[in-house]
Amino acid sequence: RTKVEIYQYVVLKWTLALLIGLITGLVGFFNNLGVENIAGFKLLLTNNLMINQKYHQAFAAYFGCNMILGVGAAALCAYIAPAAAGSGIPEVKAYLNGIDAHSILAPSTLFVKIFGSILGVAGGFVVGKEGPMVHTGACIANLLGQGGSRKYRLTWRWLRYFKNDRDRRDLITCGAAAGVAAAFRAPVGGVLFALEEAASWWRSALLWRTFFTTAVVAVVLRGLMQFCHQGEGKCGLFGEGGLIMFDVNSLEPAYTTPDLLAVIFLGVIGGLMGSLYNYLVDKVLRTYTTINGKGPIFKILLVMVISFMTSCIRFGLPLLSKCVPCSGECPNSPSTGFSMHYDSFQCPPNHFNDLSSLLFTTNDDAIRKLFIDSSESANAAFQLSSLIIFFVAIYLLGIVTYGVAIPSGLFIPVILAGASYGRLVGTVLNPFTDLDAGYFALLGAASFLGGTMRMTVSLCVILLELTNNLLMLPLVMLVLLVSKTVADCFNKGVYDQIVMLKGLPFMEAHAEPYMKNLVAGDVVSGPLFTFSGIEKVGTIVHALKVTGHHGFPVIDEPPLTDAPELCGLVLRSHLLVLLKHKTLFTRKRIMTRSTIIKKLKASDFAKPGLGRGISVKDLEFSEEEMEMFVDLHPITNKSPYTVVETMSLAKAALLFRELGLRHLLVVPKIPGRPPIVGILTRHDFMPEYILGLFPNLNRHK
Amino acid sequence: RTKVEIYQYVVLKWTLALLIGLITGLVGFFNNLGVENIAGFKLLLTNNLMINQKYHQAFAAYFGCNMILGVGAAALCAYIAPAAAGSGIPEVKAYLNGIDAHSILAPSTLFVKIFGSILGVAGGFVVGKEGPMVHTGACIANLLGQGGSRKYRLTWRWLRYFKNDRDRRDLITCGAAAGVAAAFRAPVGGVLFALEEAASWWRSALLWRTFFTTAVVAVVLRGLMQFCHQGEGKCGLFGEGGLIMFDVNSLEPAYTTPDLLAVIFLGVIGGLMGSLYNYLVDKVLRTYTTINGKGPIFKILLVMVISFMTSCIRFGLPLLSKCVPCSGECPNSPSTGFSMHYDSFQCPPNHFNDLSSLLFTTNDDAIRKLFIDSSESANAAFQLSSLIIFFVAIYLLGIVTYGVAIPSGLFIPVILAGASYGRLVGTVLNPFTDLDAGYFALLGAASFLGGTMRMTVSLCVILLELTNNLLMLPLVMLVLLVSKTVADCFNKGVYDQIVMLKGLPFMEAHAEPYMKNLVAGDVVSGPLFTFSGIEKVGTIVHALKVTGHHGFPVIDEPPLTDAPELCGLVLRSHLLVLLKHKTLFTRKRIMTRSTIIKKLKASDFAKPGLGRGISVKDLEFSEEEMEMFVDLHPITNKSPYTVVETMSLAKAALLFRELGLRHLLVVPKIPGRPPIVGILTRHDFMPEYILGLFPNLNRHK
Structure with a gap:
């Protein structure tokens, strides 16, 4: 990267943090405003009927309001974005651990989360707006980070620096912290929440950025609340409204x-x-x-059943x-x-x-x-x-x-x-x-x-x-x-x-005790698909179609080298980008490094928005093309992290988790024919999988 | 470990956290009490002379007191523990990064830090007690963790679980947090200080333990201050005393x-x-x-010069x-x-x-x-x-x-x-x-x-x-x-x-940009000493004497295996323990695994207190013993982390830093005669060293 690009990146990073803070603060305020006004209207209506001793009408009004609000929230969730149901904190936590569940941070989820939460809370359910605010903050961060929704063709070119896992994860951590800050008006608490509960990886630099975001949220909320309190009725029934709940400034409590x-x-x-x-x-x-x-x-x-129960109680x-x-x-x-x-x-x-x-x-x-x-x-x-x-x-x-x-x-x-x-x-x-x-x-x-x-x-x-x-x-x-x-x-x-x-494959921070008794080679499984450095298109397409793997080892074979040796790891998404450019195919096994580098830019390989990548099914090839070759060297990661097959599984798990890997190559201890034994992914470290392979292992030892 | 041992370990862990909190709180209070009383006496004396308009005598008294206190503090530092001079925070930070500087956490340092700090602060210097309190907290944690001083034969058997780097690092993190909490009476601030400034590695579990420690400090300080404020003169001239500086409970500041x-x-x-x-x-x-x-x-x-200047000003x-x-x-x-x-x-x-x-x-x-x-x-x-x-x-x-x-x-x-x-x-x-x-x-x-x-x-x-x-x-x-x-x-x-x-080799959290242009093999240097799986005692002693290395690769050679292969890594300290047990030597190259395991327990290899390990100079061998063999397999770490020599140096640095390694083995890409290329240690990642090897590298690119 040049100096200008680094400068752009830094400015953008902080601008995004500012925007996340601003928007989350606004949404948080809007949420409170909505709840207080809707619930206030409902309670005023019922109260007036009660004062006039019209008890049955009062119950009907109360019950009716609750039911309408509840059904509204449920319909939004059920038909538009099922992922918006529930708290959202577990999903955000899993995302930050590296699990990208379906449409969990999509724009539709954001929409339903905001309005569903207002309706649900106003509808008298015993639910809070705090978890949904965290999810909302994360969604906002994600949307901003991918420059709007790709589905709706709203992407910005200058956001290209953020199309990778790490920057996106950082943004979403900021978003989660901003959500807590907006829900409780607790900026320091928000940072600590992100640190303690949400994030799986933490960098010192992130502390500062998260803190900035929550500070912006605090300032925005304070400003809007001041605006509301300036004149009577400016914000409807919005009163002390859910932001600081309990402002005690009494002396130190004495206790014995x-x-x-x-x-x-x-x-x-x-x-x-x-x-x-x-x-x-x-x-x-x-x-x-x-x-x-x-x-x-x-x-x-x-x-509806729960709403009825709640109203009755x-x-x-x-x-x-x-x-x-x-x-x-x-x-x-x-x-x-x-x-x-x-x-x-x-x-x-x-x-x-x-x-x-x-x-x-x-x-x-x-x-x-x-x-x-x-x-x-x-x-x-x-x-x-x-x-x-x-x-x-x-x-x-x-x-x-x-x-x-x-x-x-x-x-x-x-x-x-x-x-x-x-x-x-x-x-x-x-x-x-x-x-x-x-x-x-x-x-x-x-x-x-x-x-x-x-x-x-x-x-x-x-x-x-x-x-x-x-x-x-x-x-x-x-x-x-x-x-x-x-x-x-x-x-x-x-x-x-x-x-x-929810069955999300969450990687714990520590290795399980029984992993000490296993080695990396023990859990490697399944047929391994490897590619040559210069591979036939047909082979690649076949492998992409029959497996769901996201990474494939690349092996250089004679005559390119003296003996088969591990060249590196190639990702499915990068392969798909390469296959789209059919002009890069050659009729013979030859290196075409320079042509490929000329034709493709790094930004072509940037990670696309959630779930919107190309699929192998979208690509079609003629018979002739299938027989051609393509040079994989330019898109191969030549320094993948590797472990020897005799490495303790506990240590491999530590490496995998601490460095936040998605693929870990296992290489043979003694140089043999195939230079790779297998690939470890997140699923290979899950207790259910390992205990399924070795049912005699003592889970706690 | 058995269940009982795990239980003992957990109980001990929390007991130590409690003790660190208690003792640091007590020391913090004692520090304040000392400073307030000594400085109070000095100021009262001078003031009384001033009121009687004896200006020269007043200056002499003030100057004299400051000089005596200053010289006392300096003498303690200069003659007893030079490591106690300065703030101590940089040293604690370096220790938590993995750098064990000489006697930085020794009992003598603790003693001088406490009394030197009281004398220095009371002596009117423009210095604070906060940095020294952090260092004091870390020293207390270290002393408790190693069960008192080994020099003075005060070690406890049941502390054997804490004789390793990780547990000791955790304790010292708690100690540093307790120090901040005691200095500022800021428990949450203490935890965050340890997280943001002091610690290089952080685990979620540590957050909780650190928090407990600082809570104990807060409770102890509060109790002692209440005791002082109960009756006039109970604590001498100790007044509002330096703990909460500024108790503002006014309303929200309005700003435009x-x-x-x-x-x-x-x-x-x-x-x-x-x-x-x-x-x-x-x-x-x-x-x-x-x-x-x-x-x-x-x-x-x-x-004395600075004290004179300070008094004059x-x-x-x-x-x-x-x-x-x-x-x-x-x-x-x-x-x-x-x-x-x-x-x-x-x-x-x-x-x-x-x-x-x-x-x-x-x-x-x-x-x-x-x-x-x-x-x-x-x-x-x-x-x-x-x-x-x-x-x-x-x-x-x-x-x-x-x-x-x-x-x-x-x-x-x-x-x-x-x-x-x-x-x-x-x-x-x-x-x-x-x-x-x-x-x-x-x-x-x-x-x-x-x-x-x-x-x-x-x-x-x-x-x-x-x-x-x-x-x-x-x-x-x-x-x-x-x-x-x-x-x-x-x-x-x-x-x-x-x-x-101070020239401490601090590992930064991120890799330097120029490391991307190098591979691991580029920076491996120096003659590499390797041992066979069953090695001649003379060879080991020679290697230990001529090098200062702390780790040596072990290679299994024919006839034990078909071809030379990497067995693992053996540590200098473990070799020394093994060499002390001369009965384990054999006349021929034979495996003696079972005998060794029978004779030596894991606790024999536990990390000793600071700087008190055995040295190779303490061991003496006869000519005959030098010709004998010893089996290194039982003490070899068989799963060391390795990287291939073509791995990007930036990625190797990330691995080294994130996992907190001390040695990283570099293996050849193409199977060759020696199964190991070299060892990377902390020093090989230092910018000075790398830029010395490749002076043409652009430092910022």
């Missing part, structure tokens, strides 16, 4: 040794419940996969709850946002229903109410019975909702369940401790998050950024450590589980 | 577009001054290296400054700590000298005064002239102080200079901006830190944790990004510069 024990206890139970959550989500998901597999209409039906349960008299005046003006509104529901004047103020509102507002310091307002205390009912309802609803065909984040359900659990413990322990129940709610949320997601530093920082009080750090850390440790004894983190359930 | 421009301007100038700082530090350091090389007495003399300059009348009562009670004390110095009653309140106090207190919000106290405003004099004095003193033979951190001098620069800009711009001058001081400190250290996320988080206000994030981020970008155009970060100056 008994408090510490209580917190550890909270962490242990939280870890247990978190791993139980994972277990149940896994079971439910398996059932849903079968149902969803039957067709789009079944997906929509399933969403959200509307019905509060009716069973006792009314509480307000201390002082009841803060009842829902027209300016619902955040601090304590709901009268079916109660007489000057009373409010504490269960309905949790259930009959948006999820964000419910979390805000659970986190509030009980000393701040006398109305902030909850009845024990309400907390228990709310906890059980949300815990179960969260489990049965994940997996239906709408974009559904896991953060909010887990935080809701955890916060109510923590508030419950805090209320029970109130006579014995100085810590406030609101603080316990925060710790409870931390314990559930630690128990399900198994992140540590990033969760901790996200929670601190949500609450804007760094002095809470030690206890939040403690509870996260305890709950993660407890939960790790039982199962894996929820995202890892989902990755496994 | 002109403010943003001002901040960008601040960042640009900060970046320029930061890179100038690096340039000058480098020049000064080269001079000092020559002086210090002449012997311990020259080191002490140099410290700190005492003399304020005399030139104009007195300012206090608004209201002068806050003059230095007996309870100096933090908010505005110094009367030579001024009449109800006046104070603003320059002396910055210069004639501890560095921590000066920073606190610069950061203070000017709206908080009318006395908090500074004269422009005082700020200019202070900035110039500290900027130059900081440069000439680094490199003298005392433990000296770079953070505090840079923060001091940056904060005064920012405060200066803020005071000048005061009529035009809404941002407070105290806030500008914070941004100025950020710009200088970004310009010298070139960290981003970690600095940002450390600054936020120092100030406990997350809402300042966007502007701090912006200024860091600008100043780092500007400074990167001129030179490298200060720590990288020092690593280079």
Whole structure:
């Protein structure tokens, strides 16, 4: 590359980071605006009917709104982009590990993810917008990186530098971080999330770029929120709106040794419940996969069932709850946002229903109410019975909702369940401790998050950024450590589980113990297709047609060399580009290096957008062409990474994973006839495959 | 390993993390306590003389105290542990990159680092305790990891699992993070510092353990500070003491577009001054290296000169400054700590000298005064002239102080200079901006830190944790990004510069561009010593004596195999262990695998403590023994990583670096007589070496 090209590349890199930040910030704000306005309209409508004691009409309105929104989200998912269902974090994680699942970052997925998420969250489901925001950020990054959609002919020439795996991966890491930053308004948390949970490979330079992206998101969100707060009604019903949930700037919480024990206890139970959550989500998901597999209409039906259940629980349960008299005046003006509104529901004047103020509102507002310091307002205390009912309802609803065909984040359900659990413990322990129940709610949320997601530093920082009080750090850390440790004894983190359930071949960072007992040669399999340095077109076309391999070893044979020797590795995509240029074929085995280099530029071999490469079926050849030869040397990677067949499989796996390879050539130890034994790919390192070959291996040793 | 052993290992791993956190926290507190009490005594003494207008005696007392403390620190460094001089961060960084410099983490270094740092900081030098705390944390981790000092026969058997490079590196990463956490009371910042600046290899599992360690540090510090604040005088003169510098819980700072421009301007100038700082530090350091090389007495003399200069500047300059009348009562009670004390110095009653309140106090207190919000106290405003004099004095003193033979951190001098620069800009711009001058001081400190250290996320988080206000994030981020970008155009970060100056062979994360034009075979050099699978003792001893190599290829030759083939790699340290057991020698070339495995356990080959291995000179052999044979197969690593000689050097460098190798075997492409071409080690990848071999290579292409 020349100096000018390097300069262009650097400028472009940072411009893209800026754009990702800007657009993700805008989308994040738009998402919140949409949810707050739609949900606000729905709740206002229902509330007005309730005040006039038209209970049946109110339920019908509430149920109807939820159903319409839910079906809308489900229809988008089922018919336009099935890949947009679910959280999206497992898919992004798998992508960054090197697994390019079908249309996971396509423009249609982006569209459905944004609108489906707004409809789903506004539709009262126990789902969050955080996971979908991460996926949205990744989609935006991908679209920008490939210069728009190739399908819609929107590609830009100057993006040619980004048509490779590494740069694209970097961009998508930035996008994921920007998504977290936009969802939680937590820029540092976003960077750490990308580092801890999303990325499989990390470079120091990336830290800086990711940080820049999340900083842009933070600035954009701040600017737009200031704009909204300048005048009443500028942004409709958008109030405190889901961005900073809980702005506590109180003094350092004082705690004593008994408090510490209580917190550890909270962490242990939280870890247990978190791993139980994972277990149940896994079971439910398996059932849903079968149902969803039957067709789009079944997906929509399933969403309708869940929507009905949710509406019944959200509307019905509060009716069973006792009314509480307000201390002082009841803060009842829902027209300016619902955040601090304590709901009268079916109660007489000057009373409010504490269960309905949790259930009959948006999820964000419910979390805000659970986190509030009980000393701040006398109305902030909850009845024990309400907390228990709310906890059980949300815990179960969260489990049965994940997996239906709408974009559904896991953060909010887990935080809701955890916060109510923590508030419950805090209320029970109130006579014995100085810590406030609101603080316990925060710790409870931390314990559930630690128990399900198994992140540590990033969760901790996200929670601190949500609450804007760094002095809470030690206890939040403690509870996260305890709950993660407890939960790790039982199962894996929820995202890892989902990755496994989807059958994505995820490469773990460490080699499995049993790999130490195997060598690389043991797992090499299948018939190996190799090409000569100058190969007959027919042979290449045949090999491309009968196999699905993405890489083929190239071997130089006599008379080019004295003995057969390994020349390198050639990729399917590069072969296809070469085959398209039929003028490069020759009638004899001759080197045509210079002609090829003249006719083809490096950019012709750049990686195309997702799933839009040429297929071998698109190419047609005459009989005569099939008999001609083509020189593969110019497109062969002459320095592929190799291992000797006697290399320990564990070490080969380490090499494969740390360098982020897709193909690893296995060469014979003793020079023999064929200079190559086989190729190792990602699938050859999967435990299922290896244990299938060697069923007697002890999985844990 | 059995299950019990794995369990022991895990328990031990976490126990060590806990211990590192505990001890580093204790040392950090002890350090602060020492500095505050010694410096407090010194300042009280001088102040009392000043109040009685005995100016000459006051100067003598001040000068004398500083000189005694300085000479004490220098003597410790010069005679006991020369490795303890300087910051220590470059050395820790190099260690984590795989460079084990002489006694850099030895117990004597730890001792001198702790006490030298206390004496140096209390002695009024413009040095910080942050770098030394990082080094201290790393030393503590190393000592615990090797189970105490081998020299003093304090080793524990159950630590055998940690006698390898990887576990030791992990521990020292935790130690470095704990050091930052203890110095700044910034647990998250500590983790990020270890990730961004210190560590060369990072594993996700480490994130969690590091986080635990820093959490322990935070809890310990908090507990001890609470203890100190419970009763007056419990901890002597220890007041607000250097832990949280600046506890701002004000609202979100409001800023407009002109403010943003001002901040960008601040960042640009900060970046320029930061890179100038690096340039000058480098020049000064080269001079000092020559002086210090002449012997311990020259080191002490140099410290005395700098101490004299510092005393003159700190005492003399304020005399030139104009007195300012206090608004209201002068806050003059230095007996309870100096933090908010505005110094009367030579001024009449109800006046104070603003320059002396910055210069004639501890560095921590000066920073606190610069950061203070000017709206908080009318006395908090500074004269422009005082700020200019202070900035110039500290900027130059900081440069000439680094490199003298005392433990000296770079953070505090840079923060001091940056904060005064920012405060200066803020005071000048005061009529035009809404941002407070105290806030500008914070941004100025950020710009200088970004310009010298070139960290981003970690600095940002450390600054936020120092100030406990997350809402300042966007502007701090912006200024860091600008100043780092500007400074990167001129030179490298200060720590990288020092690593280079010390000649440590640091492996960069990326390969240099010119490596793409070379192949692995090009840089292989020197006579290669190889051993047979069963080798004559004399040959081994000879090879060990005439070379300094740490690894030797082992080649199986006929009659053991049909043709010579590469068996693997054997390490010098393992050879020495084998040679110590003379009963394993045989008279003939025979395999004695089973005997060797019976007689030697894996733990015999464990890596010993720093620099305490056996040397070949310790072993003596009779003529007869020299003629005997020994079977190397059991101690040979049979799966060494190899590359073909035609592999691109850039790719080989990537493999070497990403997998953290120490030896990389180069094998011939075409099977020939010797099955190995050479060994690549760290030194073969150093730019100086490669450019020496190929002087015509373009360094930047």
